[in-house]
Structure formats: structure tokens, C-alpha cells
Amino acid sequence: xxxxLTLEAHAxxxxxxxxxxxxxxxxxxxxxxxxxFIIADxxxxxxxxVAYGFLRNGTPNWPRxxxxxTNAALMTFxxxxxxxxxxxxxxxxxxxxxxxxxxxxxxxxLLGIVFxxxxxxxxxxxxxxxxxxSSNPWGSPHFGAAFFSITGLHLLHVTGGVIVLLIVGLGYxxxxxxxxxxxxxxxxxxxxxxxxxxxVPFVYLLNMAQ
Amino acid sequence: xxxxxxxxxxxxxxxxxxxxxxxxxxxxxxxxAGLQFFIATLHxxxxxxFTRMLLVAIVEAGLAVMFFMHLxxxxxxxxxxxxxxxxxxxxxxQYGWTDSNRMETGAPYTLKTGAAQQ
Numbered sequence: 001x002x003x004x005l006t007l008e009a010h011a012x013x014x015x016x017x018x019x020x021x022x023x024x025x026x027x028x029x030x031x032x033x034x035x036x037f038i039i040a041d042x043x044x045x046x047x048x049x050v051a052y053g054f055l056r057n058g059t060p061n062w063p064r065x066x067x068x069x070t071n072a073a074l075m076t077f078x079x080x081x082x083x084x085x086x087x088x089x090x091x092x093x094x095x096x097x098x099x100x101x102x103x104x105x106x107x108x109x110l111l112g113i114v115f116x117x118x119x120x121x122x123x124x125x126x127x128x129x130x131x132x133x134s135s136n137p138w139g140s141p142h143f144g145a146a147f148f149s150i151t152g153l154h155l156l157h158v159t160g161g162v163i164v165l166l167i168v169g170l171g172y173x174x175x176x177x178x179x180x181x182x183x184x185x186x187x188x189x190x191x192x193x194x195x196x197x198x199x200v201p202f203v204y205l206l207n208m209a210q
Numbered sequence: 211x212x213x214x215x216x217x218x219x220x221x222x223x224x225x226x227x228x229x230x231x232x233x234x235x236x237x238x239x240x241x242x243a244g245l246q247f248f249i250a251t252l253h254x255x256x257x258x259x260f261t262r263m264l265l266v267a268i269v270e271a272g273l274a275v276m277f278f279m280h281l282x283x284x285x286x287x288x289x290x291x292x293x294x295x296x297x298x299x300x301x302x303x304q305y306g307w308t309d310s311n312r313m314e315t316g317a318p319y320t321l322k323t324g325a326a327q328q
Contacts (some may be wrong), residue, residue: 197270200264205250
């Protein structure tokens with residue numbers, strides 16, 4: 001199929017629903033696959049957060065161990081900023097500005113690494129205070145399980161995102177990846193940011209010491 | 211509304227939005243995130259605090275999905291599929307809340323006695 005062929009011209013020669021090579025909803029196949037993954041992953045995170053809310057709502061002595069908002073605020077700022085740099089990277093890739101796209105993607109990767117490092121440092125502090133998956137010094141043992149499960153799942157997504165950003169960014173710079181790959185990677189990275197918008201208030205801010 | 215260019219199969223979708231819009235949405239997201247932290251400092255009960263934070267988070271997520279992920283600029287069929295399907299799944303997960311309230315309040319059953327309340 002010629003790259004110059006428009007959808008309309010293509011459709012004129014094929015009956016609806018019989019067009020080979022054209023994905024449903026007129027969304028490119030890679031992007032559609034990523035959106036479907038995002039919907040499924042959103043359901044996974046929503047399931048975790050609902051289960052956490054269920055436990056928290058049903059547990060009278062739920063602990064509120066967080067003394068300071070500084071770390072959560074810093075992590076939020078870093079992740080939001082990384083979404084902006086990802087957008088700029090994708091935009092540069094679409095404009096075929098390879099050096100700029102590579103630069104913004106690597107900045108995004110660096111921000112992701114800083115976020116993960118802050119997260120791991122926080123985990124180590126909490127583990128040092130006695131929180132495990134099955135116990136903690138303050139009350140309901142469910143707290144440790146819920147906290148580490150939800151933030152761990154998110155951290156896993158960030159780590160995976162950083163690896164994919166490196167692969168796609170380097171591949172794009174070397175000419176092995178195209179702008180569509182950058183766009184699809186960007187979708188995933190924005191989703192990781194989006195999930196954090198729900199994790200912070202429910203897992204951190206609602207558990208601030210009062 | 212931005213119109214995606216889907217005329218070239220395999221190519222990245224081209225949107226007509228500008229970096230200025232990105233910066234505005236980014237600033238809005240920072241403000242909304244700050245609002246969540248501000249709400250955490252208010253002396254509200256957990257239920258009221260949760261409701262406010264949830265509303266802010268939904269607005270944040272909406273902005274991110276529509277403008278950072280460009281869902282707003284996609285074809286209407288795809289936009290509707292993503293939104294309707296996702297919202298339906300999210301809402302379907304909420305059926306267990308009454309049972310978590312039962313654990314807290316003991317009605318109609320209580321964990322303390324294990325007996326049904328009359």
C-alpha cells in the first residue's frame with residue numbers, strides 16, 4: 001500500500017470493514033495496543049486502590065505514619081515534569097528533530113531514575129522503621145502490605161518505563177525507531193504519571209500524621 | 211479541537227497543539243497537585259478529605275488523558291470507546307464498599323461477635 005494513499009482513497013476501493021491494513025477506530029495499531037494495555041493496567045491499579053480503600057475503611061486502627069510531605073511532593077513534581085519533557089520529546093520526534101527528541105527523552109529517563117531513587121530511599125527508611133509486608137509498629141498489619149504492594153507496582157511501572165525510554169530513545173537516535181514508537185512510549189509514560197496522581201492522595205496524603 | 215493526521219499509515223499521529231498548551235496544562239497539573247497537598251493540611255475527617263482529593267485527582271487525570279495523551283484529539287469513536295469502557299470498569303469495581311462499612315460499623319454483622327444484629 002502506498003504511503004501517500006489517504007484513508008478516504010483507500011476506503012473508496014474497499015467496502016467498510018474489509019480494508020486490510022487499517023486498524024479499527026482509525027487508530028494506528030501500536031497506539032491502539034498501548035491504549036488497550038493502559039485501560040487494562042488502569043483496571044489493575046484501580047483494583048489495588050479499591051482493595052486498599054476497602055481495608056483502610058474497614059480497619060479502625062489504620063496507622064498514619066507519614067510525618068512529612070516533602071518527599072511525596074518532590075516525587076510528584078519530578079514525575080509531572082517528566083511528563084512535560086516526554087511531550088516535548090515526542091513533539092520533536094514528530095518534527096523529525098532527532099537531537100532534540102533524543103535529548104528530551106534522556107531527560108525524561110533521568111527524571112524517572114531520580115523518581116525511582118527517591119522512592120527506594122523512602123522504602124528503605126520505612127523498612128528501617130519496622131514496616132514489612134505483614135507487620136508494622138503502629139497498628140493494622142495491612143498497612144505494610146497495602147503500601148508496598150501499591151507503591152511497588154507503580155515503581156515497577158516506572159522502572160519498566162525507564163528501560164523502555166532508554167531502548168526507544170537510543171533506538172530513535174540510531175534510526176532504528178520512528179516517531180510513532182516515541183509517541184506510544186510517551187503514552188505509557190503519561191499513564192505512569194496519571195496513576196501517581198491517585199497514589200499520592202490516597203496512599204500518602206490520607207495517611208499523614210495528624 | 212486538534213485533528214490527528216491519520217492519512218499516512220504507520221506514521222506518528224500529527225497534532226496541531228503547541229508547546230504553550232503543554233506548559234499551561236503542566237502548570238494546571240502542578241497547581242492541582244499542590245491543592246491536594248493543601249487539602250491534606252486541613253483538619254477534615256477522612257471521608258471529607260478523601261472526597262476532595264478524589265475530585266482533584268479525577269480533574270488531574272482528565273487533563274492528563276485529554277491533552278498529554280491527546281485522547282481529546284483522537285477520532286470520536288475511539289474517544290468514546292476508551293472513556294465509556296474505562297469508566298464502566300472503574301464504576302463496576304465499587305460494589306464492595308458497603309461490606310467494608312460493615313467491617314467498620316458492625317451492621318448488619320459485626321466482626322466482634324460474629325453474630326447478626328437484629
